[in-house]
Amino acid sequence: MADTARLDATFHALSDPTRRAILARLAREGDVTVMDLAEPFAMSQPAISKHLKVLEKAGLVSRGRDAQKRPVHLEAQPLAEVTGWLIEYRKYWQAQFERLDDLLEELQQLEKLAGKN
Amino acid sequence: MADTARLDATFHALSDPTRRAILARLAREGDVTVMDLAEPFAMSQPAISKHLKVLEKAGLVSRGRDAQKRPVHLEAQPLAEVTGWLIEYRKYWQAQFERLDDLLEELQQLEKLAGKN
DNA sequence: AGTATATATAACTGAATAGTTTTGTACTGG
DNA sequence: CCAGTACAAAACTATTCAGTTATATATACT
Numbered sequence: 001m002a003d004t005a006r007l008d009a010t011f012h013a014l015s016d017p018t019r020r021a022i023l024a025r026l027a028r029e030g031d032v033t034v035m036d037l038a039e040p041f042a043m044s045q046p047a048i049s050k051h052l053k054v055l056e057k058a059g060l061v062s063r064g065r066d067a068q069k070r071p072v073h074l075e076a077q078p079l080a081e082v083t084g085w086l087i088e089y090r091k092y093w094q095a096q097f098e099r100l101d102d103l104l105e106e107l108q109q110l111e112k113l114a115g116k117n
Numbered sequence: 118m119a120d121t122a123r124l125d126a127t128f129h130a131l132s133d134p135t136r137r138a139i140l141a142r143l144a145r146e147g148d149v150t151v152m153d154l155a156e157p158f159a160m161s162q163p164a165i166s167k168h169l170k171v172l173e174k175a176g177l178v179s180r181g182r183d184a185q186k187r188p189v190h191l192e193a194q195p196l197a198e199v200t201g202w203l204i205e206y207r208k209y210w211q212a213q214f215e216r217l218d219d220l221l222e223e224l225q226q227l228e229k230l231a232g233k234n
Numbered sequence: 235a236g237t238a239t240a241t242a243t244a245a246c247t248g249a250a251t252a253g254t255t256t257t258g259t260a261c262t263g264g
Numbered sequence: 265c266c267a268g269t270a271c272a273a274a275a276c277t278a279t280t281c282a283g284t285t286a287t288a289t290a291t292a293c294t
Contacts, residue, residue, distance in 0.1 A: 004134045007131075007132075007137065008132055008133065008134060011128050011129075011132035012128075012132035014124075015125055015129035017125060020124065020202075027206050033240075033241090034240070034241060035240065035241085043283075045241075046241090046242075046243080046284080047282070049241065049242060049243090050281090050282075050283080051282090054281095067240085067290095067292065068239060068240040068291045069239090070240075070242090082131075083200065083203045083204065085137075086196055086200045086203070087200065089141065089196070133252085135252095150270075151270070151271060151272095160252095161254065163253090163256095163271090163273085164253060164254080166271065166272060166273090167251090167252075170272095184262065185260060185261045185271070186261095186270060187270075187271065
């Protein structure tokens with residue numbers, strides 16, 4: 001996929017709150033089945049399957065196989081790419097980025113506390 | 118605007134290559150008029166105006182006034198917010214994030230070289 | 235074999251998107 | 265005041281989106 005098309009797909013996938021919630025859950029809990037993912041939402045199972053397809057097309061998740069289950073697995077690389085895209089421009093936007101500075105600093109702190117791992 | 122709606126709008130705005138190109142240009146060149154923005158694209162002026170409206174709704178740009186021109190100005194804060202959203206999850210995704218690590222390291226370097234400003 | 239479970243696919247609907255062309259509006263400068 | 269410039273708004277079209285319900289497929293269980 002062309003670089004720009006990958007960014008299109010990733011940003012589009014992230015533009016929906018249901019899909020962001022799915023990613024967040026996968027980040028917290030690891031692989032989750034479709035039924036389990038659907039449960040907290042006021043939405044049918046096929047709707048969730050469709051969201052998963054969008055996420056999969058963006059490369060944000062992959063699917064496993066466990067009997068009749070198809071566990072959903074988070075793939076972080078596209079997120080790294082879009083984060084990269086955003087940070088790339090930071091040199092130009094620098095002045096307006098105090099809030100990001102705070103976040104980055106917090107991140108550095110966390111890493112220091114966690115030890116170089 | 119609700120936090121989630123702001124993220125929706127920002128990610129959606131970023132999901133189109135024309136809009137990303139507009140932002141990139143504003144980052145490089147500062148404020149630009151609509152005509153100047155439209156020039157490199159094989160697209161009508163109203164199409165660009167629509168894209169600008171999307172960007173404006175997401176708070177990513179604001180508009181000035183200079184005679185009959187309405188110069189477009191980059192507003193970086195929503196970008197900081199989405200970057201924050203992405204980085205937030207980094208603790209969980211860490212292992213898969215070598216590429217982001219590189220970018221962050223490069224960023225640190227740039228800041229060191231530029232001096233604490 | 236027959237039923238239950240987990241998920242996918244199909245067919246449909248309504249709303250939103252991205253583009254077009256045409257027209258309107260606001261300001262400028264002779 | 266009038267022509268030109270810069271832009272916005274309206275009206276239209278085709279495509280995509282997000283959801284639905286109903287049905288099909290795949291695997292497991294008895």
